[in-house]
Amino acid sequence: MYSGKLGIAGIIAGVIISLVHLSCNNENRLPSTVTFTEHVAPILYNNCTICHRAEGSAHFPLVTYESAKKYASANAFVTRERIMPPWPADPHYTEFTGQRILSERDIQMLEKWVKDGTLMGPADKLPAIPRYPTGSEIGTPDMRIPVQPYLLPANSTDRFLLVKVPFELPADTFASVIEFMPGRNNVVHHVNGDMVKYAAGMKTDVYAGEQIVDMAADTATLLQAYQRLGLPNDDGSYPVLQKSVVNYLPGVFGQLYPEGLGGYKLPKKGAFLLNDLHYGFTNKENVLDSSYINIFFAKTPPGRPVQEFQLGTHGVVPVEPDLIIEPNTVKQVYSRFTVPTDISILTINPHMHLLGKSFKGYALKPNGDTIRLISIPRWDFNWQYFYTFKRMIKIPKGSVIIAEGVYDNTRKNMNNPFSPPRRVSDNNGSMKATDEMFQFIITYLPYQDGDETISLERK
Ligand code: HEC
Structure with missing residues (x-):
């Protein structure tokens, strides 16, 4: 089911990314022979095994040489297409904490490993197999x-x-x-x-x-x-x-x-x-x-309380035009909210269901400048992160936050739950996966001097 989603859009995006990189890619020569222990394992352990391990969320591990070899071509393909690691937000538009994005060199390394014959490499070069905590990712809970x-x-x-x-x-x-x-x-x-x-x-x-x-x-x-x-x-x-x-x-x-x-x-x-x-x-x-x-x-009372509002379905401002998507159409909707006081944004969460095609969120300041929030060129229903900014983003009073979504209710959309396509709407906010939603959830604080300098990166 998953491979179906690669689709034309993915392939085009992949080709564009490759073209961009062809022109600027001489600085990082690849090793003459790529091996698992020296080159591939570090990439997998840093970017993949958090999910691709025995107790992980993906259905197969990528920890051992044998498992990596078995999936070598698939790994080269899904990384080239930027399907894995899953990170739908465009890192060229805005960056967030914890983002998992492979460098062009890492991708080429995975490709060259296949070309070079998926060799094992010297055993003493294998990095330590990463260990993941059980029961909690943070520590011992109270x-x-x-x-x-x-x-x-x-x-x-x-x-x-x-x-x-x-x-x-x-x-x-x-x-x-x-x-x-x-x-x-x-x-x-x-x-x-x-x-x-x-x-x-x-x-x-x-x-x-x-x-x-x-x-x-x-x-x-x-x-x-x-x-x-x-x-x-x-x-x-x-x-x-x-x-x-x-x-x-x-x-x-x-x-x-x-x-x-x-x-x-x-x-x-x-x-x-x-x-x-x-x-x-x-x-x-x-x-x-x-x-x-x-x-x-915690021993101390909560700090400044993080607050939340959302645009769109169930939100402070509606979806426009109404979220009704006729069969065999591609429809664009938006939602706009004028911010009544200065705020500092911490995290954002774009939300659509299976017909989602792309999503963009930004703010227009009263002086006309744009503050970029997020761009998701290829919507992926499976990976709807709460994206945390590296530092808080100040949105001055009077700015308009705009969320734009595009829905694809044609047969070309591999995730379309209906074949042939049917009329889909928000069904009065039903929240079912086969009905649609359009939301842009924003967590924020009332702005204080210096907020832009506070790091939200997890230590
Ligand atoms: C955040 C968790 C996560 C990370 C990180 C991750 N994967 Fe995955 N991967 C998944 C899940 C879950 C699936 C199953 C499909 C789905 O639900 O998207 C998957 C599927 C795959 C598939 C199979 C695609 C198919 O057609 O079924 C390959 C190959 C793959 N991942 C390779 C990688 C590689 C290589 C990396 C690191 C560069 C990586 N993944 C990082 C969670 C992850």
Whole structure:
């Protein structure tokens, strides 16, 4: 299924990248013979094995000589096409923390390894096999809250679940990081979750209600689903939601902010609400996933609280024109928001579903200058990162943030869920994968002097 996605666009993009590099590529001569131990293993260990290992998110490892050899041609191809490592944002437009992008030289090395006969090389040159922590990517958590285990039957296709993960604490508590850890990370595709904060005396039993609603199988509306999960307060009103507290994508872990910034206050009674726990397909076996959430307590109260708003579906400004995509058409939509005060942007998350083709986000300052935010020339439904800027981006008051999306509802779109294509819309914000969405989620702080100099890179 995946190789189908390579498509013409990918090949053209690949050709353009190769042409650009032909002209500027003499400085890095390749070795006369490329070997696994000397040249290929370092590339794989630095860029691939975080996912391509026994417990990783990809379905095959690339750790040993034998495994690398088996996939040598495929590796050369997917790296040349910039499909792997997965990083849909165009690094020439804007850069983010933790971006995984191979250099042209690395790509040529993988290609030359195939041409040179996939040789092993001297054993003593093999770098240490990278070790990855188990249980947490950050350290030893202070508290671990299990997500209700979920059984994926053999040969099942994608599932999108709404999941409640309730907790009760002896007292209000501060936390620095909240980390989602997949039980079986080759089936957990991504998670985007909020925190439900019950005010004192408003909720008797956080454990009452169901813990999982399958949004595609059940025809529940979001509000009905919230009720089934028992989210409302005892009096029927709704508690406070803190957005995007726990997000996960393979290879991306809990968001760590610098001192004095971010962090969380956990209420005595609360829950994590995973808006979208996406399970990928399974093969011939049943898979029981037992994921969990790690919490790292903090001694000090949260720093400046990170806030969030979004453009588009369910957002502060609508999608224009309406998100209705007729069959056999390519449609462009946008959403614009005028920023009422100076803000500092930390992370952004473009969101579309299967018909997405490209996405661009930028801001126009009152003086007409453009502030680049993100460009995704080839939308990939599977890799929807929360992109974190290396340093905060200041957006001055009165600027207009603009998100532009293009949808491809033709047969050429390999991900089109319908054949022949059908009319697709946002279906009143249903959030199902086969309906569409257009969102640009932005986390920010009210601007303070010097924000642009604070590094958000993870140490
Ligand atoms: C962030 C996780 C991640 C990283 C990093 C990563 N991969 Fe992958 N890779 C995947 C997943 C998951 C798949 C399965 C397809 C999918 O879901 O996109 C995959 C699929 C592949 C495939 C098979 C494509 C097909 O046609 O099925 C190849 C080959 C591959 N990766 C090579 C690499 C190489 C080489 C690197 C490093 C240069 C790399 N990957 C880095 C997660 C990753």
